[in-house]
Amino acid sequence: MASGTETNPAGSSPRWPARRSIALVVLAAILALIGISAAVYYYAVRLEPLRIAVGPPGSDDLKVVHGLSQAFSTSHSQIRLRPIQTDGATASAQMLAEGRADLAIIRGDLSVPKNAQAVATLRKNVAVLWVPAPVKGKKAAAKISKIGQLAGRRIGVVGRTQANIDLLKVILQQYGIDPGKVEVVQFPIPEAVDAIRNQKADAYLAAGPVNSKITSEAIAASTHDGKGPTFLAIDSAEAIAQNHPMYEASEIPAGAFGGSPDRPEEEVKTISFSHHIVARKDLSDATVAAFTRQLFAIRQTVMNEFPLAAKIETPDTDKDAFIPVHPGAAAFVDGEEKTFLDRYSDFIWWGLMALSATGSIGAWFAGYLKKDERGDNSTLRERLLDMIATARRSDSTDELDRMQAEADEILRDTLQGFEHGAIEEGALTSFNIALTQFHHAVADRRSLLMNLSQNLQRAGSALRVTGT
Template sequence: MSSSLERLFSRQIVDGPDLVGPAVQSVSHSRRQKLAFVVLAAILAVVGTGAAAYYFAMRPETLRIAVGPQNSDDVRVVQALTQAFSREHNSVRLRPVLTDGALGSASALADGKADLAVIRGDLDVPKSAQAVAVLRKNVVVLWVPAKPKSDSKAKKGAAKITKIVQLAGKRVGIIGRTQANVNLLKVVLQQYGVDPAKVDIVQFSTNEIAEAIKDQKVDAFLAAGPVNSKITADAIAASTREGGAPTFLAIDSAEAIAQNHPMYEASEIPAGVFGGAPARPDDEVKTISFSHHIVARKDLSEHVVSAFTRQLFAIRQTVMNDFPLAAKIETPDTDKDAAIPVHPGAAAYVDGEEKTFLDRYSDYIWWSLMGASALGSIGAWFAGYLRKDERTNNSSLRERLLDMIAMARKSDSVDQLDAMQAEADTILRDTLSCFENGAIEEGTLTAFNIALEQFHNAVADRKALLAAAPPSPPRANVQLLAGGG
């Protein structure tokens, strides 16, 4: 309550102690304390709500990423990324989910067991998958190992394999146990009119390559991996015998294959990329390539994917010091006709259209403020409605006080005036209680104070008048005598 309003109620009546001032001051102090507590509680509630909202919005998000097989380069790169994200306290963390290969990783994503997955682009991509990044690009390498000079077939002038069409009736060894590489070879053979059924296809694990080459179990090899793959380079090096260099088979119809199979691209193997003297290969070789992608579930938050993509390319330089394969990580194809559609979150990062915190939550903040304002208005109306009876009762008491002013001016009894003053004190206490509870406004309290002051003046004037009036003479008892004379 303001100091001016306190002065209105600190008036001392003429004939007695101050009945209003101390009570009003006490009520005013109590009301200020209550208002301060309410304001403090409201501020703490707003701050707490904001802090909670910020915590839930900015807390680290852990994504499950399916990758395999175990001990592969892909797994090692993902583990390095996982450690780097955790070390840098990034907003997105990773939890690897090991699978038996790219096919198993795709299944894990499709089944909802993973949020991200490392998959091969030439395999069936789950409908729920969208591209986030290109982990690495792989080239297909087809080569024919050199024949030892002592080989009897070589002495007889056996035809040397220099073209893919010559693989009919031959044995082709595929490095790696995945069925995807077998399907890849069949695509190449069919493009050249070679019936895959007429080619003896055998698969070798990476630790069986040297023995297969030594025993001459196959006529040609196929490997699929990064251009700088150590496995492919070691296999080609093992194919060099007695100074003879292996023969690389060019896939001249790479563009046609890419047209018929969008998951493949026409590519080239650079001259000398596999080292050696003479250089292996000694000239550029046409081939096809495909990618290993990091994909995300379509329903994964755009903000989370955008943050993950940003972290991935920010940390790539650090990770590639230990894992050079990380240098091959590239941004996804954002074209609408891409083989694997890009996730909106990754596209936002690539196109520089990432949303800020306010961009993402401005609508929520706006509607929250509107909702809080509406709730406040409803609450104020409801509180006012609940105090309706209290206001009505106080209004009737104020009318009673006005009636008592007129009664006091006509009263002939000090006792009656004292009774009315006691009733006025009761009305005062009730009015102050209503004001403290918020049932009446300051203007109403001011009007009541005027009426109360007029009542006290009327009582004081009437008491003074009664005190100054001379006492009435006693009435004489007159006896009428009947018949007297």
Template sequence: MTDGPGPADIKPSPRRSARQRLAFVMIAGLLAIIGALAAGYYFAMRPVTLRIAVGPANSDDIKVVQALAQAFHNQQHSQVRLRLVPTDGAPASAQTLADGKADLAIIRGDLDVPKNAQAVATLRKNIVVIWVPPAAKGKGKKAAKITKIAQLAGHKIGVVGRTPANVNLLKMILQQYGVDPLKVDIVQFPANEAVEAIRNQKADAYLAAGPANSKITIDAIAASTRDGGAPTFLAIDASEAIAQNHPAYEAAEIPAGSLGAADRPDDEVKTISFSHHIVARKSISDSTIAAFTRQLFSIRQSLKTDFPLAAKIETPDTDKDATILVHPGAAAFVDGEEKTFLDRYSDYIWWSLMALSAMGSAGAWFAGALKQDERNTNSSQRERLLEMLRTARHSDSTDELDQMQAEADDILRDTLVCFEHGAIEQGTLTAFNIALEQFHNAVADRKALLMSMPQNLQRTATQFRAAGTA
């Protein structure tokens, strides 16, 4: 009997290598799909940083946005964070957004809106206040008292703030009342110089535009009070007509006593208002803007103690004829139609599962094909084993018997591999073992017979068999 093959002589079966490669490909594909889903979830849920253009420096707007940015950063599970892009004011912020250098911007609704901008929220509403200081006592002939906007022709009007937008606003109001702006001397005072200019009587009347409780406006009006006299507030009676002709403005009223004292004004005064908006670029994804809008309104109330203006943030106008069209993401939040993670990515998840199912079906088909190939090969090997059994019973050479036994060992190894892979069943393996046992018995009996025969008889039997086959 010869020794079986050693460990170094055993080579992997080609069928087993193919199965291993298939298993590796299936596992790699499964891990790739799981990794893609995990990566998609990570990128979908990671915080997105949006650049927001706001100005000017030290203004209430920039202070509110700074507070929002800090609150967003501190909020757990925040999906959006803010990075400030300081500008010189609302017009510069609008241009920054138009140039693509910001994702969000604080703009004035009565100025040109960038074509790539859509509304996200109304940051605040502003009212226009026009007033005339009381005449100073003891200074020559008493000037005619101004009580109506139409009487401003020929007078000097001071505009609080450096922005040209307020000057254009004044001109628009004057034109509505038939006053030629060229017949009016308009001078601007920076907000930090307005109080001193008003005390020094630098103009006959003043205009300020800002929030109803603006400290700048209230301080400017307070500076107009002199010698116990109260300023006269000029009503914009044509507010409805202005709003009709200029959609960026709305008719409004200044409540009595809302400007720093009970007699400021002493009765309601008609005026116009306009809004500062938070706008976003159209290209920003709906889900990102929806998340920003949700976070904005969730922390709005928590900031009102330190920043009263934050409590005045309102949802945008979602009407199709709105002055500034609303961003679809903000509209989804306002209308309660914001999509969840599954809503947004259900198609991707479904296709991933379909791909996984297809891979499983393909793997099962390949596995079945490999098993069929192994079954066919095993059937051929069983036939070869039975053929070797018949040959062994008549063999006259121990070398031939040794070769057949080595081949039988290879067949046994392949059969066991087939059984491990499920290509053959227990009954088939039992039948194979019976045939293998018969073969080994036949080899052992034939070798014992050949060993007991004299050498000359072995040669004669071999020659006789060779002659018979010839």
């Protein structure tokens, strides 16, 4: 009885807490993994604002970007645009280079920041060179029909940007004209039409989309007495594009600027350059791919209010492109954009591996902790077997009662161990056999002791009778 009492004293706490502890550890690991998965998913689909630098104030580019920003918000898109107004394309490029913007609208014929990669082509621009029709009653200068005849003339440039003057210099140098031999005067856009009507220059240069309202109004002001202006073809457009990769050889379609007769009356060769939407190269591929996807998804919505949005095109994905394409934009264009599972499959796989490892470690740890519990069960079973032999030799019913009480305690501990997984079903079966044998031994010995007691009582009675 002493041995049984030491194994599990009466009133003590259960001896089988290990399985519950392991279950809590495994549950905590599973909950942690679920939490990590939820965090990854939230990171993947969270709203992400992107700062986009664009200018100058009042420009079509700024209007289009504001339209895109509103469309992104109303469509509940993952990406949000935060326009930052600048003085122009040069200032926008500088903001991107300094990391103060995530995206920017830049001119392809200006210095491109080293950290810029193309996301989309916002629009293509053509260079338009023309000579106004002579005004009746005014002395006309010598007729200009070719670019080579611009030497010594006064050329008006529409717009205040230095980039258009640089464009003019490229054209003049291609035709062997020293830019220093040409007088260049710039006219702000609001003053350009009046300057043209008042013949402030011999020829004019404008740069913008083929359907530019600014260029169309300037050319319309160059029409006098039913005669349209003379358009100067840039026949060396291919050579310019070869020497200056930021330009492309292009054409101005007949009638592009309206009027009657058509302005121009036939196709005119010229050079073109693009306005690009560029992103910082360190912006994540997933973010840029999401922006590019949303941009082309809502383009139709924006173009109803801003027709220039219809000119948005996918970037050049060739390896020798003048502005290298951002990998995220290239993935969208090439149909290789990664899905959620593609981007996070490694995390999911490692998470499952971690969960499996946690389960294996938990099982090993549980087995390690239950080693002592299994040892206790073996000790209890051995004690029960010893009690069988003791019961068969016992000469006292009181001792049998004490052993029976100890067997009850052993049974209670064994059942608790089975419930907590420390005792397997096979061990429980062997224990049940030992317990049954113990009960039989106690019952047999108790019966024997009772019969012996009764026989002794009868023998005593018989001796008393005989003696009498």
